[in-house]
Amino acid sequence: MLTANDPSRKSWLSVPQDSDFPIQNLPFGVFLPEDDFTTIGTRIGNTAIDLSALHQLGYLDGIVLPEDVFLQDTLNDFITLGRPVWRQVRNKIAEIFDEKNDILKNNTEHREQILFPIEEVQMLLPVFIQDYTDFYSSMEHAMNVGIMFRGKENALMPNWKHLPVGYHGRSSSIIVSGEDIHRPVGQMKPADADEPVFGPSKLLDFELEMGFITTDGKHLGERITTDEAEDYIFGMVLFNDWSARDIQAWEYVPLGPFLGKNFASSISPWVVTLDAMEPFRVESPKQDPTPLPYLQTEGKRTFDINLQTFIQPENSTESKVCESNFKYLYWNISQQLAHHTVNGCNINAGDMMASGTISGPEKENFGSMLELSWRGAHTITLDDGSERKFINDGDTVIMRGYCKNDDVRIGFGEVTSKVLPAIL
């Protein structure tokens, strides 16, 4: 079924060493070529591939597809078709671009309609997201935050090991990599103040997360089991859940994060399918206590994905501030989706479910400035000598992620956003 994953396959399109996008990846995204229409596409090396042109020119014949399924502004209609179709399309693309197949390779006219240098296309938000949920599934992150705010004894809330804690976020302000954000303005209450104050957030932070994108689920009232969950998951992206710690701290009791989060979240533009990540399955951390039956999973239900965060000050070079891994998460994506729907909550194609900050056991694995600077107690020194406790205006935050073994590297590219000054 997963012939697209054959590690020995090479493409006639050039793939630079250590590219995130060998022919074994074949992620899906939406892009706007210069002087052309928005299209759904995929990517090999540094070449963007127009799937609507590939489809119209007959290269996908044999797969049952709606005529305009790739001539869309979002992946939603394609996602609705379901995993068997995603697989057929990915396998077919792998055949078309296999180095042993010279049909398209030798057709200059078709190549001009289908292939674009990646630097000549504009990547767009890949999905229309009706609902976005953020989980809180890293035990190391929950412990760090708990210790900072409640002390070591009460660090983890009583429910934390029994269910994947989550909350609803704002869909409208999810943006694609490359879009800048403004420092948010709002109401805060400094520790030494009697009354709240108004102004730009002083404690702007990133959160290193990943998000998965679902397809259409079941009817309202019905649940998706952990065994079924992966059939409802299209793929994953890098997710920077921007946070204003001072706004969040004042507002979040008792109903949770709101304006401290909903000013922006940034995602990477290429959705990597679970199929492409198949060689990188690993087991989740052992769960003790054993969760209730509806949350139990067996075997390798998560993925070994290296994650990095960099800060690039204005007119300077980038510095790595964090190195983490998706596999550290205590709750896996099947558990998250089963929990989300256990009460009958329905899901739709394009819904986004993010992991929560992904921290690991060591200090360099911490996935937010809140943890790296330990609530501002320490200073992080960047490679250019400048110091940070949180994020400054002019800083660009870059997150990258990839899976890698001896045979292949399957990457997510990057999510990057620059922080502009507040609009007052």
Next chain:
Amino acid sequence: MLTANDPSRKSWLSVPQDSDFPIQNLPFGVFLPEDDFTTIGTRIGNTAIDLSALHQLGYLDGIVLPEDVFLQDTLNDFITLGRPVWRQVRNKIAEIFDEKNDILKNNTEHREQILFPIEEVQMLLPVFIQDYTDFYSSMEHAMNVGIMFRGKENALMPNWKHLPVGYHGRSSSIIVSGEDIHRPVGQMKPADADEPVFGPSKLLDFELEMGFITTDGKHLGERITTDEAEDYIFGMVLFNDWSARDIQAWEYVPLGPFLGKNFASSISPWVVTLDAMEPFRVESPKQDPTPLPYLQTEGKRTFDINLQTFIQPENSTESKVCESNFKYLYWNISQQLAHHTVNGCNINAGDMMASGTISGPEKENFGSMLELSWRGAHTITLDDGSERKFINDGDTVIMRGYCKNDDVRIGFGEVTSKVLPAIL
């Protein structure tokens, strides 16, 4: 501008005494007539009016409208046109159905295409909702809940009087009046248990709320002021924010309500415009302390709307369990919207923002069973002699709302949903 509000106007369509829908209301909704296409419509008395037919037959000539704006499954495109267009359409409808205007009245063929008895159409969800936010703006409700769970001294959180506390909810599970719900299943931790348990919620509740629907806002990063806010609000509906108190209690710390809420929320099908509610403007309760400048409003910025909740057991009659009023809310809708966007969060046409449970000062004003039964300490006796602490399987919960003065009654109709047994 608001000639549609002329209280002396009468319609040639019959309007029963105490109807919520006199010619001064003219709400907007979406309905499916028998053997016809889904259309946007309005309502006078018990007659549903097909606006796409009215438009196609030339009755709206003179208003600049996209050709298919009423031939839609949702109001979103119409909402996007903005308040000046909403007003023109409402004023024009008022003229067409004025008792002094016999053009349509005398055209039997056109009347057959445009008018439907309300019982022969199926009301549909009026808007596509990308993002749904729930506020917590009733001081009486926040106090009641606070006293129950934290005691009188700490009832209101320190932030409560400084900002309209809110959180994001789930859009996908918002349903229209008439759709039934299943009792949600999930994880709870009974007070006397050492470990959490799995099963149907035992503490299913309604929350008496209202929701407002927005039009497109500003760019990400820009805010809407309290003075501008009403220009971005299309209208209001009744909102039943179903809640499973036992699921909520176990899950909600520290990130807020999730599965205790997102299994369903029910709304009334007719969106009543702010214009129609104009005669019922009142001042909000005095705010002490004075909020920060970005939250300040002057004059009559809320509305006098009588609200009622009824429980109808299976095969029995309905009993009123609560009588409240929208005017009790401490934070008005302009403050809610200004707060929501102060950090640059963007809004779209069709977004739903609900009030939170609307309780008032007296016991009969409490807007949830949690408060009416004081967390199960008291029993509510219904008219048929049956007793309730929370909602039983087979119960239908009905909410109604209306504004009324000596001249006119502008109502919201009702939102009604029946509770079916859990799917195990």
